[in-house]
Amino acid sequence: MRKTRDNGFPEFAAARAGHLYRSACLLTGGDTHLAEDLVQETLGRVYVHWKKVSRADNPAGYAQTVLTCAFLAHRRRHSSRRERATGVLPEVPEPQTGGDAPLRLTLLEALGQLPAKDRAVVVLRYWEDRSIEETAAVLNASSAAVRTRCVRALARLRVLLGDSLGEYARS
Template sequence: MRASRTEDYREFAANRAAHLYRSACLLTSGDTHLAEDLVQETLGRMYMVWGRVSRIDNPAGYAQTVLVRSFLTHRRRRSASERPVGELPDSALLCGDDPELRLALLGALGRLAPKDRAVVVLRYWEDRSIEETADAMNVSSAAVRTRAVRALAKLREQLGGSLVEFAAR
């Protein structure tokens, strides 16, 4: 019985790791090393609760919630204020053919507050409902709506003219 659970977990982790990594890259504004750490922490926490997975309605959604909460917890730590220097890696982190747009969006996401970034990623990248986002972030639905409006306004302010340039291409 225990071997079957372990095998189920391995299959789950193999199927969800890439999706979790993409979400983590967005949350961390392209910091691939931190994204890998967050995914590893998420999968480790999932392994710890895997024996009780039958009580979890949606393990993939639960893993996404664990990832977001790990990210927010990391942002509160004192060591989270350290910033690597240098340029973003050449590897593509998002789908699409326009690397300039991708870098502009990642840069703009990086300038948002961590909770605002989490709302934008969950609501608009992960296409979650307000209630699902609120549950993942452990806040009220009203807080998610408020943060989403403010975060989108900040993104528009940061990208205002540059988005028009990208759209004209």
Template sequence: MDQSPTIEQGEPPGPLDFLEFARARSPQLFRTAYLLTGGDAHLAEDLVQEALSRMFVRWRRLSRLENPAGYAQTVLANAFLSLRRRRSSTEKVTEEFPELAVTDGDSALRLTLLQALRQLSPQDRAVLVLRFWEDRSVEETAADLQLSSTAVRSRTHRALGRMRALLGDSFASFADEPARR
């Protein structure tokens, strides 16, 4: 039988509520952070830890929000953009991936897309990840990144054009692969 402490009804939210929230949201936050960082798993873990620590400090108030998970995504995106603005970072990203290889058939496509994402500016990368990976609307993305809706549409258009230019013919060959299988 589970001997872990439980939360009584009527008590204000506390650390146990936060632990449940963090366990449930960490995988999604990590996937988003992984894309934002252009495939740097270690930096993605650091960003998730930073976002969760920022939320923990204010958890009593944040747990009452209608959508704390959406707020966590916003905190993550802002932590990423804040990190990119700081010039004091001395870590160097390498082209080697020490993680285990992906076993599905799309690993080459994933690596190609991550490489192209890595070449975009952090703001453009954040817009694409929030719009297309997180499936957020223009208005939600604008609110999360503190931009106007027009700026989000403009950045999305430019970033997609840059992705198409970066991927060029290599992406067309991936698009044809499923037809050959």
């Protein structure tokens, strides 16, 4: 019975955990411990509803939505202080596409400064490649609100990051 109900979940979780973790790291501004907790919470919730989720068009998209909600719920519970990334970026080999770890840390710091919903918008739009409408659906916001948040967040990131992203040209 349980085998039927769980059918395909372990494979799904194994396939998606890495991506969910990377998304969560961006949402948390580089707090890897919190990111792990959020992914665990997300996969747990997906597991509970797996029978329904597995029949949905896009279980991966559903999991991403659950992750975003889990992040925003966490931020609401701990809204008095923001978490900060302090040297939590893992040791990474030199990337093949230019850039370096300190630059990424600067970016995470800048992300970490955005209000939680703005950060969720930025991650959904530019990391998940979601459209304005899809982002609005995930955040249960109007598309007009998402547009405004996105433009405002970019304006703010532009000031914080200045020209430090110069080398991330289109490739």
